[in-house]
Amino acid sequence: MLHSLSTLTSLVQDISRAENAVAAMRQIVVKLTELFSVPVCSLYLKSSSEQRLVLAATAGLADVAVGKVSLALNEGLVGKIGRTLHPLNLADAPTHDKFVFIPETHEAPYHQFMGVPLIHLRELIGVLVIQGTEQQRFSQDAEAFMVTIASQLAGTLQSIQRSGAWLPQQPTTQEVDRYSGVKSAPGIGCGRLEVLHLNLSLQDITQQRSTSIDAELTRFESAVARLKDELSLGASRLGDSLPSDVANLFSVYLMMLQSPELHDRTVQQIRQGFKASWGLRETVEELAGAFDQATDPYLRARGEDIRNIGNRLLRHMLSKNPLETASEQRELVLASDLISIADLSIYRPEQIKGIICTAGSALSHTGIVANALGIPAVMGVSSLDLKKFDGEEVVVDGYRGECILHPSPTLLTEYRRLQHADAQFIDQLACLRDLPAETRDGVRVQLLTNTGLLADVTPGRKHGAEGVGLYRSEIPFMLHDSFPTEDEQYEIYRQVLSAYSPLPVSMRTLDIGGDKQLPYFEIREDNPFLGWRGIRFTLDNTSLLVTQLRAMLRANVDNDNLRLLIPMVSRIDELQTFVHIVDDTLEELQSEGVAVVRPPIGMMVEVPSAVLLLPRMLKYVDYVSIGSNDLTQYLLAVDRNNPKVSALFDNLNPVMLVALEQIVAHTRAANVPLALCGEMASDPAAVLLLLGMGLRSLSLSAHSIPKIKWLIRSVNFTDAQALLHKAQNLASEVEIRALMSEELKRLGLKNLSGPEPVAIV
Incomplete structure (x- = not known):
């Protein structure tokens, strides 16, 4: 067992790379069984709708129990940990007066038991448990390491716990993502998410389905046209002043950009319902991978060229010209880690329907200015990965400090009604001026x-x-x-x-x-x-x-x-x-x-x-x-x-x-x-x-x-x-x-x- 910071760092990084909440939790329990050399590790998360701890993931117990087995706070050993917020380390769990046998889990062979609470900002997130067949307490070193792991994972697991995406009995919550932050400026705003300061490479792109195939095709074709113009202009401006082998790279890049393999395969991915950025990543990796296998150094170098072209295309697809955007009649919700006053000044105030910051708080300067301009704002939404939702429809609820991604048409209509009712209420008060x-x-x-x-x-x-x-x-x-x-x-x-x-x-x-x-x-x-x-x-x-x-x-x-x-x-x-x-x-x-x-x-x-x-x-x-x-x-x-x-x-x-x-x-x-x-x-x-x-x-x-x-x-x-x-x-x-x-x-x-x-x- 590796009791080291590098072990913890590696674990947190593995979780962050997981495709979804279920995969992240699965990685946690599997990794901990290996670290502690135990047959069982289980993760219980507190249900946000009721005071119960639900088995969210396990390695060693029956998989059919996941999402079905739950314990009230103070029920069973897990519930006792949740109620007391204190670790429990037992040599023979079945003999404890709080022990509850749950047949669905198939945990009969296990006696050794250690559980620790997952607490983030004073709030119980869940309970982490390891079990073994021996009849002796886990060592003090193991207990200390378990507590350390729990403290590191609590913040990461909070966003999963709040999202509800881990609850199989609530599939509808996977269609709508609700994120909590800090109330900063009151009001309700709806619009397209405009992520500022976004600097991504193809490696940062995750698989996502598109909501409009035509819009994604347009996004891709526009990026190709802009990059073609950029390369042609660069060749004409610099061609005479560059060595011939370097100047020829412009021609090579243009050929790659216009190749049917790159273009047609990306279009095919988009037509299958994927976002243009994901389709491009899949195509580039496939083409570059083929070059990577070549024995000829020249051909292997073309793999890097393909990736370079892909990243430049991606930047054009994701690039924003705020001055151009500001001239459009679009309702936007601006988002970033922190948004400066200069960022806000580029847009017309009436165009900005909301502000989301993953850092900051209610009274950071961005929030104060949002208040002054009457723009709903939510700060400190640390669990929101902005990269995944750029360009998506979003609702900002400044009254409750919430952001809602992927709102259903019914939900969006209701929030727009409330947005209108709020504005109407202010208009009614105009008589007091x-x-x-x-x-x-x-x-x-x-x-x-x-x-x-x-x-x-x-x-x-x-x-x-x-x-x-x-x-x-x-x-x-x-x-x-x-x-x-x-x-x-x-x-x-x-x-x-x-x-x-x-x-x-x-x-x-x-x-x-x-x-x-x-x-x-x-x-x-x-x-x-x-x-x-x-x-x-x-x-x-x-x-x-x-x-x-x-x-x-x-x-x-x-x-x-x-x-x-x-x-x-x-x-x-x-x-x-x-x-x-x-x-x-x-x-x-x-x-x-x-x-x-x-x-x-x-x-x-x-x-x-x-x-x-x-x-x-x-x-x-x-x-x-x-x-x-x-x-x-x-x-x-x-x-x-x-x-x-x-x-x-x-x-x-x-x-x-x-x-x-x-x-x-x-x-x-x-x-x-x-x-x-x-x-x-x-x-x-x-x-x-x-x-x-x-x-x-x-x-x-x-x-x-x-x-x-x-x-x-x-x-x-x-x-x-x-x-x-x-x-x-x-x-x-x-x-x-x-x-x-x-x-x-x-x-x-x-x-x-x-x-x-x-x-x-």
């Missing part, structure tokens, strides 16, 4: 918007925003290929200030670092969220800060609605230095004859030190804005972009409520205006509590304003206060959310949380 966000008992709340893209300026005014509570100035920096000049920034800021004048606009100075990186100024740090970001970065790069301040102050001359906002303040001397730089910049501009005035200066409360030092900081600022996203992250010590812990991130954690109450008390005592920006202001449950605390200014995404205004106009301030008092006595965010959910239902506001989930059909 010019009405105040005022409770039934007369408490007024100011609703501002968050923005950063020029394309996002109009929605704020359209939905009745009373100004901009957070202008993210880093977004224009992200869209540039170098630091924008003062005049370039001036033009952008002037448009934003003018669009909202005379309403206030709080412009946050450059806030990069953490998950917000500039493509031309990479910051590499071991812990970027505790590193060089926000005001720390700009104070260390004073010229950048002064340039930005000059552009903002100049843009304010004819508008007079600018409010400066300082990000990531953690020290008193940061405020002192910033105020000093502002005053110097004002003096310099005035000496140049520019009629600038000193705007209000605000600070963001985003880190614990700012909460504790707030009474001493308030004398340096004119207003305070709570950055709920980062403040929650730092208070909970939870990296919101880390899928392993992002589930622990919740604005309604009791410690967040305590911190908010302290901030409200400090600012009220100093008579300093207070606002809250961040995704917490778009969360109906949170808004009820913020209202009860005394928050009177919220900044949120433009598309969330109608719903939150409707909420505020539907409740009494006194009721919100009573809810807050109840929430203050609860022990966890789970209990607090349950309380708020019941209250929203009681008030008839359940529409704020989106439609009911749709069953797979």
Whole structure:
């Protein structure tokens, strides 16, 4: 038995290469019987529909029991492991009081038993068991290795367990693939999956059936035509400047490309119902394999040429020109590991119906911008292999953090109905646009918007925003290929200030670092969220800060609605230095004859030190804005972009409520205006509590304003206060959310949380 990291690595790699879920599980149990030199290894997975552990794969027990034998939690030895979440190592399993004999498994000869739970992110995935005929416990080394293997496999098996594809009694689930992620931006979107940054070779292609033979034939023929043009152009441009033997390669490649063997065999595969990429891979491997067998070195080299041609064809088949796509009237769902602001800017906002990221979390910057643009988004869908589904129809359910691939026509129709109903609901709230966000008992709340893209300026005014509570100035920096000049920034800021004048606009100075990186100024740090970001970065790069301040102050001359906002303040001397730089910049501009005035200066409360030092900081600022996203992250010590812990991130954690109450008390005592920006202001449950605390200014995404205004106009301030008092006595965010959910239902506001989930059909 090999107790080594290489053994584990090899096992995980073998599983990842398996054709499907059943094959992957079969590889696991067979491999473990070899590693532990035992006659039996069995894998039980927890059924998602009920609390039972189902035999999903076995090597050694009867195959007919797979998918049929199941145990309730705490039933039998396997159920006991599932209930206690603790390994069990027995010398004689049948003598244990929890032992249950199941005739269908034919396990009578086996006495030696060891089982370990499979746990991923605190959730039971299943149980892994090995059995032997001897009557003695497995060694401590074997137990330790088994636990290690289980910890490595749990994450891989979670995606299989959730998919339900391993349950033979549910064949329909194989037609529809549902993947869970993290809710990032609410809403429902349907469209074709547009996978960005896709870089594949033929070896990465897996067998897949096509949904349209004609579309796959067109895809293949177009790729052939584009590659033919590319090779012909290359030959004409470079032929005279290349050695004759190298120039001749263009002719060889063209001959191979036009050969009936390559073309006709690929077409034949497509007509048999396979995707063009798979048909090409099969054809290329067949032709190249024949050359590989040749004894002549020249002919063997042609095998590599064939593969080269195949890969170039594949890239043309999968290539996307976003600018061309953007001009088409297509509904798209963009997907990648992470999607940058620059990626989004290539497409028209109305064309993007959803966003899926396999990494990131609810509050990664992509999710924040998706919220601002009103695009449903699901982040952290780590189990989704994007390569397999590029170009397929997909549904993004931002309310529940789910993506559905291969939706049936009935299911797709239902989701499109919900998508339309959601848009209709927002349209119905349009009548509130010019009405105040005022409770039934007369408490007024100011609703501002968050923005950063020029394309996002109009929605704020359209939905009745009373100004901009957070202008993210880093977004224009992200869209540039170098630091924008003062005049370039001036033009952008002037448009934003003018669009909202005379309403206030709080412009946050450059806030990069953490998950917000500039493509031309990479910051590499071991812990970027505790590193060089926000005001720390700009104070260390004073010229950048002064340039930005000059552009903002100049843009304010004819508008007079600018409010400066300082990000990531953690020290008193940061405020002192910033105020000093502002005053110097004002003096310099005035000496140049520019009629600038000193705007209000605000600070963001985003880190614990700012909460504790707030009474001493308030004398340096004119207003305070709570950055709920980062403040929650730092208070909970939870990296919101880390899928392993992002589930622990919740604005309604009791410690967040305590911190908010302290901030409200400090600012009220100093008579300093207070606002809250961040995704917490778009969360109906949170808004009820913020209202009860005394928050009177919220900044949120433009598309969330109608719903939150409707909420505020539907409740009494006194009721919100009573809810807050109840929430203050609860022990966890789970209990607090349950309380708020019941209250929203009681008030008839359940529409704020989106439609009911749709069953797979």
